[in-house]
Amino acid sequence: MSGGEQGGGVGAKRWIIGVDIGGTNVSVGVLPVDGGHPLARRTLPTEPQRGAQFVVDRVVRMIEEAMREVLDSNGGERSDFAGVGIGSPGPLNRKTGTVLNTPNLGWRNFPLRDLIANAIGLPATLDNDANCATYGEWWMGAGRDVKTLVGLTLGTGIGGGIVLDGEIFHGVSDAAGEIGHMTIDLTGRRCKCGNYGCLEAYASGPAIAARAVEGIERGAESMMVAMVDGQLDRITAATVYEAVVGEDAFANEIMRETVTFLGSGIANIINILNPGAIVITGGVTRAGDHLFVPLRAEVRRRAFRSAEEACKILPAALPETAGLIGAAGVFKKEVFGSLGRA
């Protein structure tokens, strides 16, 4: 943690600001230090193509607005804010508060934490977005009654976060949790990361869509063709989930395959880490029981029974806010020593 001034003792503080910066959107909210869900929430597009300074200015303005809203509704003064917890895509260096390299945002060695801390005049912390989302689910969401939790975010990529005994697990160089880049098929599909057969190459949103398009191009019949007016490049993972709910046979086949891939990856996590829960975030959870019932069965077939029985597989409880809640949690843990989870 670094940057900004911290007026008054920690005990006097009432609020922590949480910031979740993603490739698509930025979300900001204010958490009561004493517990409770975020207030004064706002979300705007990140628009990274407008440059790093634009994004920082936008985040700073959102924070200022959220602070003003909280003070207008609750009274008090600016010194009631303890500081800012920031979640950002990585890899990053938590000690220096620097984002090392994010292809999605185009940042390299970018001192994100201190730019925000200095602009607001409050101390700040920085952690990885997937770690923050997992920590938020552990603190207030689907994992709030387990000690050890793995979070999987299925979107454009597959992000992962690991919380062990209530602490985000970072590994020796802040690089732990790259669960999406676990090889499940060592001679399989090439992944963007350079490896072959990564979970992400099969079960990310674009990978699910690509497998559907490939099947249709090979002659599979599906309502998805009509859903996109024959323009196959408009098929997304959401198209597949809608067709699954519409009982399209081919979309269900794609979903069954997705379950096999995800089930293999989750069974690996269970065999290695023996967590109390796996929490899944992302559009794929919209498939509901079409996903979770066969997924649990696939995991049961593949994982050791004593580890499998100890692990719940759950949809995220806070898909919109876990990231900013967890980012604020990282700040709270660092400054106050504990999250005070029940």
Added chain:
Amino acid sequence: MSGGEQGGGVGAKRWIIGVDIGGTNVSVGVLPVDGGHPLARRTLPTEPQRGAQFVVDRVVRMIEEAMREVLDSNGGERSDFAGVGIGSPGPLNRKTGTVLNTPNLGWRNFPLRDLIANAIGLPATLDNDANCATYGEWWMGAGRDVKTLVGLTLGTGIGGGIVLDGEIFHGVSDAAGEIGHMTIDLTGRRCKCGNYGCLEAYASGPAIAARAVEGIERGAESMMVAMVDGQLDRITAATVYEAVVGEDAFANEIMRETVTFLGSGIANIINILNPGAIVITGGVTRAGDHLFVPLRAEVRRRAFRSAEEACKILPAALPETAGLIGAAGVFKKEVFGSLGRA
């Protein structure tokens, strides 16, 4: 921990007994509480087919002999021994000191810890053998200068242990670390555990031998045929390593495949846990640079750079003694609070 009596204060104790029970051999040694390598070491075959009580009696006799040897050489008295750390194949329940189920030994719900503790009259602890071996390498072996370490034991099966920041990581139900049962090829070879495509199904000793035999049966030429006088069922992983060193082309192909399988599994561990070292134990390390040079290259191709660069891949430094050292370490940690690693 439980069982036995503990005479005198912890401060007065000079020795801890370490016990490593395996499917083939039992090893016992005595560690100085103040640090240093094991004394009075002895190893005997386990002979599990003679029954659980036979194994317990044998272990107890070995402990008594080792204690006597230490007192004969160093003076002192029986009350100088703090207790016994036991490593055993799992799954097990550390709290009750019970081995739940070991196919290799034929034990089910067997109260191993207290049987030994009561027979010796000293307190005892119980942990998984692969955890103990990894902990021993972390404490005094190849991992003694890293905080976070993953151990892989390549033998009849593939055992795994995880040490995070100096603590054995057990997961929520003592089942963490089953690294050998990570799926690397989700439609691949059936594993003994019931899953398909586990690392163990490709890179354990019997799996390496089976792949060699299958290749020869399909017509591959190899010096291995002559090495076993044409009796292919006598080919073991050791036969393959010897033929590799003898520059047998087919054996080298089997080794290259083994490297691909192991490299995929190790890259997964690195991407998920970002450890400071991976320590490999077992006969396969006899292949030396034939293994480690291409293995490092395969891992580099598959893992994230920042995690890969932070991780050493090393042969075990204490292949004979890490298990009993780690078992004694578990006892020391529990009773004395710290291992006092430099």
